[in-house]
Amino acid sequence: MTVPALAVSHLSKSFDRPVVADLDLTIRAGEFYALLGPNGAGKTTILRMVAGLLQPDAGDISIFGIDARRDPVAAKRIVAWVSDEPMVYDRLTPLEYLEFVAGLWQIDAHAAQAKANELIDWLGLRPHANELCGGFSKGMLQKVALAGALVHEPKLIILDEPLTGLDAGSARQVKDVLLGKVRDGVTVIMTTHILEVAERMAERIGVISQGRLIAEGTLAELRARIGRESSLEDIFLDLVAEAA
Amino acid sequence: MTLAPASLTWFARHELNLAWREWVAMMTGGRRARGIGLAIFIGVVVVLLHLMAYGLVAPWVARGIAPDKPTLVLLSGSGLLFWTVMLSQALESVTRVYYARSDLDLILSSPASSQRLFAVRTASVALSTIVLTGLLASPLINMLAVLDGPHWLAAYGVVIALGALSTAIAVAITMALFRLFGPRQTRLVAQIVAGIVGAGFVIGIQAAAILYYGNMSRFAIFQSADIVASAPDLGSLLWLPARAAMGDLGASVIMLALGLGALTLTIAVTASSYGHHAISAAGLNHIRSQRRPSTRAFRPASQRQVLRIKEWRLLQRDPWLLSQTLMQILYLVPPALLLWMNFGDSGGAFVVVVPVLVMAAGQLAGGLAWLAISGEDAHDLVVTAPVSPRTVLIAKIEAVLIVIAVVLSPLLLLMAVSSPRMALITAGCAALSAGSATAIQLWFRVVAKRSMFRRRQVASRAATLSEAFASIMWAGTGALLAAESWLALGPAIVALFVVGLAKLISPRRR
Numbered sequence: 001m002t003v004p005a006l007a008v009s010h011l012s013k014s015f016d017r018p019v020v021a022d023l024d025l026t027i028r029a030g031e032f033y034a035l036l037g038p039n040g041a042g043k044t045t046i047l048r049m050v051a052g053l054l055q056p057d058a059g060d061i062s063i064f065g066i067d068a069r070r071d072p073v074a075a076k077r078i079v080a081w082v083s084d085e086p087m088v089y090d091r092l093t094p095l096e097y098l099e100f101v102a103g104l105w106q107i108d109a110h111a112a113q114a115k116a117n118e119l120i121d122w123l124g125l126r127p128h129a130n131e132l133c134g135g136f137s138k139g140m141l142q143k144v145a146l147a148g149a150l151v152h153e154p155k156l157i158i159l160d161e162p163l164t165g166l167d168a169g170s171a172r173q174v175k176d177v178l179l180g181k182v183r184d185g186v187t188v189i190m191t192t193h194i195l196e197v198a199e200r201m202a203e204r205i206g207v208i209s210q211g212r213l214i215a216e217g218t219l220a221e222l223r224a225r226i227g228r229e230s231s232l233e234d235i236f237l238d239l240v241a242e243a244a
Numbered sequence: 245m246t247l248a249p250a251s252l253t254w255f256a257r258h259e260l261n262l263a264w265r266e267w268v269a270m271m272t273g274g275r276r277a278r279g280i281g282l283a284i285f286i287g288v289v290v291v292l293l294h295l296m297a298y299g300l301v302a303p304w305v306a307r308g309i310a311p312d313k314p315t316l317v318l319l320s321g322s323g324l325l326f327w328t329v330m331l332s333q334a335l336e337s338v339t340r341v342y343y344a345r346s347d348l349d350l351i352l353s354s355p356a357s358s359q360r361l362f363a364v365r366t367a368s369v370a371l372s373t374i375v376l377t378g379l380l381a382s383p384l385i386n387m388l389a390v391l392d393g394p395h396w397l398a399a400y401g402v403v404i405a406l407g408a409l410s411t412a413i414a415v416a417i418t419m420a421l422f423r424l425f426g427p428r429q430t431r432l433v434a435q436i437v438a439g440i441v442g443a444g445f446v447i448g449i450q451a452a453a454i455l456y457y458g459n460m461s462r463f464a465i466f467q468s469a470d471i472v473a474s475a476p477d478l479g480s481l482l483w484l485p486a487r488a489a490m491g492d493l494g495a496s497v498i499m500l501a502l503g504l505g506a507l508t509l510t511i512a513v514t515a516s517s518y519g520h521h522a523i524s525a526a527g528l529n530h531i532r533s534q535r536r537p538s539t540r541a542f543r544p545a546s547q548r549q550v551l552r553i554k555e556w557r558l559l560q561r562d563p564w565l566l567s568q569t570l571m572q573i574l575y576l577v578p579p580a581l582l583l584w585m586n587f588g589d590s591g592g593a594f595v596v597v598v599p600v601l602v603m604a605a606g607q608l609a610g611g612l613a614w615l616a617i618s619g620e621d622a623h624d625l626v627v628t629a630p631v632s633p634r635t636v637l638i639a640k641i642e643a644v645l646i647v648i649a650v651v652l653s654p655l656l657l658l659m660a661v662s663s664p665r666m667a668l669i670t671a672g673c674a675a676l677s678a679g680s681a682t683a684i685q686l687w688f689r690v691v692a693k694r695s696m697f698r699r700r701q702v703a704s705r706a707a708t709l710s711e712a713f714a715s716i717m718w719a720g721t722g723a724l725l726a727a728e729s730w731l732a733l734g735p736a737i738v739a740l741f742v743v744g745l746a747k748l749i750s751p752r753r754r
Contacts, residue, residue, distance in 0.1 A: 051628050076630040087622035090694075091561035092554070099542045103550025104629035113542040132561070148625065 003065040005029045005156050005187035006050060011059030013211075019045045021211040023059070027189060027204075029155075032182045034202035035191045038240055042211040043191040047158050050189075051081040064155055077105065080149035084161035086141035087148075090134035094125050094144045097133065098151050105152035112151060119147040123173060139170030146174060150181070157181065159190040163197060175201060199232040207236060209243040255356075255364040263368065282705070290383075297383035298391075305391040311490055314472050319486035325445065327406050330377050332442030334407075334414035337369040339434040342418065342427075342518075343525050358519035363511050366415060370507055374407030395491025402489045402496070405503030412506040419514050419521075427524040547631045551639035552646070555616050558694070559647070565615065565697070594659075594666045598726040599719035601655060601670050606677035606715025609648050610708075611697075613685035616640040619694035641682055648678045666726055673722035680714040680743045687750035710746035714739050 006027040013020040020042045027033045037043045048054040050061055052072050061068040061075075068075035088097060095116060102112030120129050123143040128136070133144055142162060149157060157178070163171045178188050179201065192198055198205055199219060207215040207222075215222060222235050230238075248254060309315055341362070351361055381403060388396035417437065421430040476482050488495035545553065559565060617640050620626060626636055652674055660667035688707035717739035724732035 051624075053624060053627050073630045073632060076628055079628065081624060081628040083624055087625040089554070089558060089621050091558050096557065100550055100554050101625065101629075102542065103545050103553075104547055104626070104631055106547060106630075109542040109544040116542070 002029055004062075005031065005064060006189065007060075007062040008046070008050065009060045011046065011049060011061065012057045013042075013045055013049060013054065014057055019211050020049070020056075023211065023213055025206065025213060025216075027187060029064070029187055030182065030185045031187055032178070032201055032203050033187070033189045034198035034205045035189060035208060036193075036195065036198055036205060036236055037191075037208035041208045043208050044160050045211075046208070047081075047160050047189065047191060051079060051158050052076055053081070077152075078155040080152065080154035080157045082142075082145055082149045082157065082159045082162050084164040086138070086145035088133045088136075088141050088144050091132055093130050093132055094120060094147065095129050097144060098147055101148040102151050107152050115151050115153070116147070119150055122177065123147055138165040139167055142166060142174065143170065146177060150177070154186065156187045156189070159188065161191055161193065163192060163194060195232045195236055205232070207239050209240050212243075214243040215239045249356075252360050252363060255360050256367070259364050259368055285705075293383040294387060297387040301384060301387045301391060305388070309392055309490075311478075311487065313475055313478060314467065315490075316478070316483045316486045317472050317475050318467060319489060320483060321449075323402070323406075323485055323489065325449070326377060326381060327410060328441055328445040330373050330406055331410040331413060332438045333376065334369060334373045334410040335417060335434055335438040335441065337372065338366070338411065338414040338418050339431055339438075341365045341369060342422075342522050343431050348522060352519060352522060358522070359515035362515045362518035366411060366507070366511050369414070370408050370411035373411055374404050377407060378403045393491075396489070398491045398493075398496050399489035402485050402499055405488070405499040406485065408503035408507040412503075412510040415510045415514055419517070422521050427521065431525075547629075547635055548639040548642065551626075551631075551636060552643040555640060555643035556647070559612070559615070562694070594663065594726045595723050597659075598666060598670050598673065598722040601652060602673040602677045602722040603715050603719040605648050605652055605674035606681045606711070606718060608651065609644055609678035610681035610685060610711045610715070612644045612647055613641070613682040615694055615697060616644050617682075617685050618689045618692050619697060620691070621694055623691050637686065641686070644682055645675075645678060648674070669722055669725045673718050673725070676721075676739070677715050677718035680718065680739065681711045683743060684711045684714065684746045684750075687747050706746065706749055710742050714742045714746075717742060 004026050006025065008023055008025040011020055011023040011025075012018070023042075023046065025046075035043050035046070045054060049056045050063070050068070052068065052075065056069070063075045064078060066075045066078075089100075092100065098116035098119070099112065102109070102116065107115070120126055123146065125140070125143055125147065128140065133141060136144070142165075146162070159178070162174055166174065175197065178190070182188055190198075190202075204216065204218055205222060206213055215225060217225070219232060219235075222232070222239075223229060226235055226238050352358055378400060381399070385396055385399045388399070418430065418434055421433050421437075425433050484495050485499055488499045617637065627633075652671075656667050656671055659670060684707050717735040720735035721732045721739065724735065
């Protein structure tokens with residue numbers, strides 16, 4: 001049996017109330033997985049715990065067989081995190097930013113430069129490669145952040161609402177890049193409120209409500225569960241209402 | 245009482261409400277217990293400041309204060325020092341009225357009058373300038389009123405008049421900068437002008453005192469016989485603020501009319517262009533800054549190296565920060581001058597120079613450490629990178645301390661030529677001062693954007709006070725070591741105690 005890209009078991013996290021409750025989740029290697037849920041369902045909290053940005057109260061996280069809680073540095077080597085707010089420095093150019101990220105991941109400088117240039121071209125950032133990121137639009141910043149996530153060639157890419165605020169052209173570019181990565185064998189986990197994107201792109205979909213995984217499967221499996229031919233939007237609303 | 249929407253008073257109430265809530269939140273962090281502790285702390289500080297003011301004022305009162313030329317020169321000179329700081333602060337705040345976005349987009353896109361908003365915001369700048377300077381001056385004014393008579397309370401009127409006048413001048417300067425440099429450069433130029441106004445006069449007075457009198461006291465120059473002799477006659481209008489402060493009713497009325505009149509007139513004249521300038525400043529976020537195309541290859545570097553290089557790049561490219569850092573370095577000019585004047589003479593100069601350098605190292609390190617440790621714009625990226633938090637912190641601390649070392653090295657070298665022992669004392673105490681400030685910032689670290697740098701001092705009063713107090717104590721240690729006194733042990737122990745206490749009360753510890 002192949003090692004799953006992500007295996008989460010009994011994961012829990014509370015702030016002033018339980019946000020994630022005894023969650024079990026397994027994502028296969030090379031899969032495009034969409035995590036859906038209403039606002040406040042706990043999606044971002046789950047992903048932030050997986051990325052090492054939040055400490056779980058309980059539970060285990062295994063990334064390609066690496067215990068992420070016991071050996072976070074080893075797990076982080078193969079993971080990339082992209083949030084809805086691009087993590088980019090205003091006073092660095094995209095190329096300098098990519099050099100910094102490559103340095104943090106300790107990628108060979110020569111290979112990193114070649115990869116950075118390839119990504120800059122791929123994402124249409126070449127005309128802006130020597131401009132400070134401070135004046136960039138949200139879409140351009142998100143592309144720079146995505147290039148940063150890809151420059152170290154991760155095996156697992158975690159994206160939290162990566163398409164928020166992007167125009168149609170930028171959104172298409174980001175989606176194409178992600179699908180290309182999945183074709184190359186990379187695993188992608190993404191949260192989104194744009195259900196159409198999940199419907200078109202994801203191989204499997206997980207629905208979270210009140211910190212629990214209430215449904216999971218392919219679109220066909222989810223349809224079968226509610227017993228009628230519906231759009232993902234209808235399925236999602238039915239499942240959430242059922243769980244509430 | 246219901247106020248007419250978008251009227252002057254309605255805007256004023258809205259602004260006051262927001263300012264009050266922000267102040268309470270910043271001071272207490274939303275916790276009631278902290279509010280009570282803060283009240284006790286403020287009480288203790290007020291008493292201590294009044295005791296210090298008593299020490300300054302009592303001998304002067306004992307000698308008898310008459311409205312003669314030496315008194316007017318001393319009062320006017322000291323008042324001018326306060327006023328330059330007021331003007332500097334007003335200039336900074338007025339710039340924010342134009343550039344800070346927050347709710348500006350909402351209000352400017354509404355049918356409400358931008359002129360009214362400008363009037364209220366400018367008045368609130370004047371109010372905050374007056375309150376801050378009034379608080380700083382209050383121990384001296386109160387002690388003079390207690391020891392010499394209540395007529396000294398008229399000095400508060402002078403503070404109000406000068407606050408209003410400095411705000412009016414600040415608005416006029418900002419408008420002139422908009423015309424001269426345009427919205428893109430005005431913010432930076434205004435910040436530099438504010439720094440030069442704030443620091444320039446103090447530094448100039450110190451430099452003059454060193455060149456002519458051989459010491460760094462700002463007040464020595466105001467008491468010199470030459471200055472008093474060359475000052476204008478008692479009837480001169482130049483003494484109006486000093487006379488008003490001493491309780492001359494006529495002078496007080498003129499001062500208040502001048503200050504408040506200038507502010508009202510400036511608002512009336514400039515308010516109509518506020519909306520236009522604020523909107524032109526808003527477009528700056530979308531202007532891209534092109535750098536020279538880089539043909540440089542990526543350099544192989546360790547994780548610590550890349551983190552350090554990133555910090556230095558960001559520091560170097562932040563014009564506001566650069567102007568603030570240069571300002572702190574400007575303060576090192578007088579001690580450098582004193583060193584140069586006393587070159588080869590190992591006399592008393594070092595007792596003055598050593599603490600200034602030690603203090604500057606602490607202050608500079610505190611600011612840079614906040615930026616490097618707390619002000620991380622890509623926090624998520626650094627946390628999700630395969631690098632241990634310890635390595636990240638070490639790299640950031642290294643980045644800060646190397647900058648301090650680079651700034652201080654030339655002065656230390658100059659010192660070492662004259663007295664290696666003094667250079668060693670300065671280097672040691674500066675390292676301790678910078679190290680203490682950095683450690684305090686480390687224990688009180690938060691996740692913040694670099695743009696929040698201005699608010700760092702109000703975000704954690706405990707960190708700011710302990711950082712300043714530790715720097716002062718290490719400066720005292722340096723001064724006493726330079727004077728070859730074993731009493732140096734005293735401030736060193738207090739500094740260690742302050743640092744220990746900071747660690748104990750820090751959020752990390754708790």
